[in-house]
Amino acid sequence: MPFINFATREINCKIVYYGPGLSGKTTNIKWIYDHIKPENKGEMITLATETERTLFFDFVPIEVSNVKGFKVRFHLYTTPGQIIYQASRKLILKGVDGVVFVADSQEERHDANLDTLDDMLENLREYDIDIEDLPLVFQYNKRDLPNVLPVEVLRRDLNRWNSPDFEAVATKGIGVLETFKEITRQVLKKIKR
Amino acid sequence: MLSLRPEEDEKLRKLLTELNRESKSKIVLLIDKSGQLISRSESPAFSSDDITFASLTAGNVAASEALSKLLGDKNLNHMFTETEDEGIYMILIDDKYILVSIFDKNASNLGIVRVKIKKYYGKLVELLRQIEERIESESSVTEQIDVEDIDLDTLFE
Numbered sequence: 109m110p111f112i113n114f115a116t117r118e119i120n121c122k123i124v125y126y127g128p129g130l131s132g133k134t135t136n137i138k139w140i141y142d143h144i145k146p147e148n149k150g151e152m153i154t155l156a157t158e159t160e161r162t163l164f165f166d167f168v169p170i171e172v173s174n175v176k177g178f179k180v181r182f183h184l185y186t187t188p189g190q191i192i193y194q195a196s197r198k199l200i201l202k203g204v205d206g207v208v209f210v211a212d213s214q215e216e217r218h219d220a221n222l223d224t225l226d227d228m229l230e231n232l233r234e235y236d237i238d239i240e241d242l243p244l245v246f247q248y249n250k251r252d253l254p255n256v257l258p259v260e261v262l263r264r265d266l267n268r269w270n271s272p273d274f275e276a277v278a279t280k281g282i283g284v285l286e287t288f289k290e291i292t293r294q295v296l297k298k299i300k301r
Numbered sequence: 302m303l304s305l306r307p308e309e310d311e312k313l314r315k316l317l318t319e320l321n322r323e324s325k326s327k328i329v330l331l332i333d334k335s336g337q338l339i340s341r342s343e344s345p346a347f348s349s350d351d352i353t354f355a356s357l358t359a360g361n362v363a364a365s366e367a368l369s370k371l372l373g374d375k376n377l378n379h380m381f382t383e384t385e386d387e388g389i390y391m392i393l394i395d396d397k398y399i400l401v402s403i404f405d406k407n408a409s410n411l412g413i414v415r416v417k418i419k420k421y422y423g424k425l426v427e428l429l430r431q432i433e434e435r436i437e438s439e440s441s442v443t444e445q446i447d448v449e450d451i452d453l454d455t456l457f458e
Contacts, residue, residue, distance in 0.1 A: 111304070111337040145456060151350045172456060
């Protein structure tokens, strides 16, 4: 749910990066964080285990000002991908304004993609969020690896809503910005509606 | 969609600032459960990033709430975190918002903070309900928003 303050002329929106374990959700927002101008970003918070697996969530606030209108602050969150953190994932979806589903393109991770998508749909249902009405972008990550599934297969199995989708190599920043721009565009469009 | 009008923003800020002063807190924050900072007391000395603080507080409360549900309790009402020098007291309002006081343990204590919050709690609930009623009665607030010309390319180095 966006929060609009007419006194400070600020709009706050929450964007969640969802996907199976090790699909590159943290890599996505870390790349964004590393490449954004210092004046446009707050502090990045990572709640991770010693082996850098996300334990609860990562958080990056990003501010965009425009001259005439409002300052928009996007709160980017990632969920923990591992199956056992189902409860934490649900908590992070609370009040979500847009979702980026980061899929792992590798063939052996496809079942994990599908399980995580089911898990996301169930969590959204529990919050009474209609996925048809939620800004949603898919990202097929790790396209540089040898054992990847064709995009058509990923699209057919995961992107059942014909949402915008992008191929990515998040470690190199390929596709990261495109994905981010598309989800922010959709979220802002929904506010205007 | 949650929104604040300038006069509401001012009332909230004033109320939180009074609470902050009386409870001798460092800062008082009002956060919604999804992690958005709604308002805060005027506390120029507080230098930590309040946006990040709001996000972590909501995560903290959400995790504690899930824990209390696991234990079979229905609701979490409030929680307290203590560091070496500071106390962080969090209380839920209407199951939608979180009121947070951060205080220096040498300047205040949990008892004072709780008593003062109790004093202002009713006023705060009333104000928040008035805001919610105003939001419900409005058809759309978004016509007044101009986000067309936001250029994300300028964000990146």
